[in-house]
Amino acid sequence: MAAYHYYIFMQKVQYIKEHHKLKATVLSYILVSLAGLATDIYLPSMPHMATSLHVSDQQVQLTLSSFLISYGISQFFVGSLLDMYGRYVLSMISLVLFSASSFLIAASNSIDIxxxxRVIQGITIGFIAVAKRAxxxxxxxxxxxxxxISIITIVWSVAPIVAPYIGGYLEHFFSWRANFYFLGIYSGLIFICEIFYSGETLGSFSKFKIKNVLSSYKVLxxxxxxxxxxxxxxxxFGVVMIYGLSGAFILEHNMGYSPxxxxxxxxxxxxxxxxxGFLAKANLHKPLFKKTLIATLVQIIMVILMIAAAYFGTNIYTLIAFAGIIHFMSGFNFTNYFTRNLTMFPNMAGLAAGVTSGGNYIITSLLTYTIAWVIQAQNQEQLGFSYAIAIALIMLIFIIFQKRKGV
Incomplete structure (x- = not known):
């Protein structure tokens, strides 16, 4: 009965107008990048956030890990819901919830709340991101x-780059709360634009068949x-987020640099x-085994040098120089494997994308929070050891599976 009433309701929902297609496309790119913005904008504010709320660094880091886990898990099931109930209404509801939760975070003094x-935000971003990719x-x-579709990866990469830059200035001139006020206002404005220029894009709604869904998941x-x-x-991706959880604390608390x-x-x-990522795209035709081996060996060398250099003195330039090369190679490896997964099952491209992206965020969040909790990096040397654990896992997987055909 509920499904019937929803079907009747959907008959009244606005569909995208042809003359608004370009504007709706731009809005979709903006919303695809919202995940990166919500993840990284407050990274420079984390140290001051801990001080303001009178909590530990690990509790503040959990706000990021909880977001990533809920975002990852949500992508496992939202695709089926969006195929059944449409893209527009569910993404609009999610956008309202995201905006409202941003204002609530900005006004809150409780780390638990x-x-x-942030868990709610992760779920809403999952709906928005999958809907806009579709x-x-x-x-x-x-x-x-x-x-x-090829532009999505570039747009997705830009948000995590500019977000901490914006967040650093918001922290400098206002406080950590300004980051979430910004997210609330930003997403609210996009919601208004979506009302005028976007609409439903799904032509026919599918029926949910649990056997077919479970069968597809089993194959993957x-x-x-x-x-x-x-x-x-x-x-x-976890290698990058290791810095995301610890970098600001090292630079601001221990090296004395500003947000x-x-x-x-x-x-x-x-x-x-x-x-x-761009280098990987330019070399997609080359053997995956050789590319992964070279990139991982470079990372191992950089980690060793990073740890060794810490005994002779460190500053922001040495830390970023070593971390930059490590992140460069991580972007290279990530793009190679992420792209391969998305193209491995052309008949289940949407599901493969959701499972790959969802699994990616779950692995990233669990790995990075565990490493941050165990090592609690406070300097370049400890950050180097944090990188070493993640890169050792990459090398272990590589060694175990490299001899198996098709892996």
Whole structure:
């Protein structure tokens, strides 16, 4: 009965107008990048957030890990819901909830409430991101579809680069709360634009068949090459997030740099990650085994030098120089394995993308929070050891599976 009433309701929902297609496309790119903005904008504010709320560094880091875990888990099931109930209404509801939760976080003095709200934000971003990725499949065809979808990766990479830069200045001139006020206002404005220029894009609504869904999941999750790709992508992204959890604390608390400087440092590391992705795209035709081996060996060398250099003195330049090369190679490895997973099952591209992305964020969040909790990096040497654990896991997976065909 509820499904019937929803079906009747959907008959009244506005569909996207042809003359608004370009504007709706721009809005979709903006919303795809919202995940990166929500993840990274407050990284330079984390030290002051801990001080303001009178909590430990680890409790503040949990606000990021909880967001990533809920975002990852949500992507496992939201695709089916969006195919059944449409893209527009669910993404609009999610956008309202995200905006409201941002204002609530900004006004809260309880770390437990903030963590809970970040979990809600992760779920809402999951709905928004998957819905807007599906937008390009719904609206465009042929070469246009390939063209617009190829831009998603670039747009997605830009947000984590500029977000800490913006957040550093918001922290400098206002406080950590300004980051979440910004997210609330930003998402609220996008919501208004969506009302005027966007709409439903799904032509026909599918019926939920649990057997078919479970069968598809079984195919993906019992394919060794797919699991290896998800693991390698998750750990590679985790290498970057290790700095995200610890970098600002090291630069601001222990080296005495400002949040603005921490924002610039994150900007440089984000560019390094993106450049690694571009290098991977330019070399997609080359053997995966050889590429992974070279990139991982470079990372191992940089970690050893990073730890050794710490005994002779450190500053923001040495830390970012070593971390930049490590992040560059992580972006290279991530793009190689993430791209392979997305193209491995062309008949289940949407599900493969959701599971890969969801699994990636779950692995990343669990790995990085565990490492941050165990090592609690306070300087360049300890950050180097944190990187070493993640890179050792990459090398272990590589050694175990490299001899197996198709993996």
């Amino acid at each position: 903030i963590i809970l709200l 937008f390009f499949v719904d609206v465009y065809e042929g070469d246009k579809r390939k063209y617009y 999750l019992t394919t060794p090459a797919f699991l290896v790709g998800m693991g390698m992508a998750g750990i590679s 603005v400087a921490a924002g610039y440092a994150a900007l440089v590391l984000g560019l390094a990650w993106m450049c690694g």
